[in-house]
Amino acid sequence: MESLLQSLLGDNLLTVVLYCALPLVFILLYALLAILGEVKISAWMQDRLGPMRTGPWGIIQPIADVFKLLQKEDITPAKADKVLFNLAPFLSFMSAYAAFAVIPFSSQYVGADLNLGLFYLLAISSLNVAAIIMAGWASHNKYSLYGSMRAVAQIVSYEVPAAMVLVIIVMFVGSLNLQDIITAQSGPIWNWMVFGGPKQDVVLASGEVLSASWANLIFLPFFMASFVMYYIAGLAETNRTPFDIPEAESELVSGYHTEYSGMKFAMFFMSEYANMFLVSAVVAVLFFGGWNSPFGVYLGDAFGAPWLVAVEQFGWLAIKGLFFVFVMIWVRWTLPRLRVDQLMYMSWKVLIPFSFGIALVVGFLVVIL
């Protein structure tokens, strides 16, 4: 598939730079929106107003926050390991940013159309673990160390069920490419994975044909359960409540980023928000049709304008992603926090056996159907 940008700008350096920069622009804008969303949604849930002074209804509060962070003194603790300490926030953000490379924002735009997209996603987002342990170790602070130890244990544990869920989808679609997974769900809303996947044969982005029928409805309960499991694992991987144990405020102050200030703290913060959207986008891609319109048709097709289709597709993915980010915020301001051992129990004794069981059943069904 020839992508829109390439056809518009040709195959030159500018296109490559633009390709790389687009997700960054998106992350920055989204982070501002998400910060505002977090404060306003929490205020709405807690019967208060939230920020009201900066701009009308406080809508430029996130920009004010960014400027505040820019002005803050950049402190490196005297006993910290300076190299690791200064590198960690950037590595953390890098892993989140790099993962955006394979997120297809529309059928026309994906940073890198990798055949091993999902595998790359798993691998690169695990780099965050290294960043966290670097931050925790280099800070020379016991709280940071505890926070990073917990974070690593947690993220590593929850990657197992998350990966199993990915395997379930990969078995069904027969491809690790995210565009393939999305095109498999093209058409109306009932073709989405969460409703059992495509109901008639579809031609994948790679050109292969995925044969399907209404018998796929049998997958509905399994994919539904997989979606819930993946979302829970995603919450844990992004350290959000009820799994915010690594940065449990009441116990560990701020966990691994206790010692960070200014823009380095902002980097961790951004990487957390970027990761939130990443998990939400992957949920949207795997289970909710990615950039597919729920109606199966696009305005752009009616007008014969491919750019409009691309914009619409981006809009659908953003709406789906932001909805799951909203749910994360909603959960955060509703639920208490689990304890370390309960968290491990949840992963190893609940999610992992279930995901393995579902993988087994789905694999069996894929073979016989």
Added chain:
Amino acid sequence: MTESMEVLKEGIASGRLKTDELVLNMGPQHPSTHGVLRLELVLDGEIVVKVIPQMGYLHRCFEKHAENMTYPQVVPYTDRMDYLAGMNNNHGYVLAVERLMGIEVPEKVEYIRVIMAELQRIASHLVAIGTFGMDIGAFTPFLYCFRDREYILDIFERTCGARLLYNYMWVGGLSHDIYDGFLRDVADFIKKFRPTVVEVNNLLNYNKIFVERTANVGVLPRDVAVSYGCSGPMLRGSGVDWDLRRDDPYSIYDRFDWKVCVGDGSAGTLGDCWDRHMVRVWEMEESCKIIEQALESFPAEGDIASAIPKRIRPAKGEIYTRVENPRGELGYYLVADGSANPFRLKVRGPSFVNLSVIDEISRGHLIADLVAILGSIDIVLGEVDR
């Protein structure tokens, strides 16, 4: 894997590999030590081996101060001990002086005092419940609790002009009479308040995660609670049916029909964090009952200043008076030498005594549990240090 574990174990046993306990300093600027408490934790990984509470960061020499002031001048200082329960602190102190001098206060004063003390108890428990939720990680119920506490503080403000440190109860009377519409405001508050309890129950107290986090955690057995001298919700959470308002009645508490709430271990073991927490939740309803009955039989006539003595100079003697603070037994031991100043004023602070049990009940738990235990003890540092 097993081989390397063997090597590790052997190394530790032979002394070539040293494992060490970690000493972690928690506080005084830690977000969940409820003020300026400092805990020295000895940790084995995440497991608490020993807790050494270090206090004194808020010590203001209250008892020594009291010796250099006249009896009425001490009252504002009592506000500052347990600053979440100023009314109850006032009440205990003025009762001690009144008993020492043999003053009978008018009926109306007693009613207002009981209503104020019970409103204050609700306000204090709301803070305890909200902050305990926050220790567990739930932020939202905290703000619901504070919203309702605000109504109580508004009533206090309209009555005596202060929202936190009231100096409202004076020896023999009160600083201000109630304002017009006070009784209606209090009745309105109770009406508004009851749905909040249901809301907080749904959102927090019966939440699966919350119960998992608090049940079977920090179990304080009956005998340990008694031997450490715990009181208030700490003691009742362990199943001891003891409340000074009923068992050593003061003021006019014996006129009202209410029950003492006792933990029942319905979520886990008797005396765990959940029990202590729920005793507070249930007690708020009992306080509502007391207030409602007090409103019904509220005397129409009465002068709140009629029994205030012109000259407060108790004869030589000593007295120990105790009242049920929201946190437990608040005792004032007062020695008078015939002068205008107390010769000695000793305070038995419930938070201080309750805090002493923390090492006993948090050994072997995780750090997260320690935070839950500390939250369930519900200390106010102003009174631990005095």
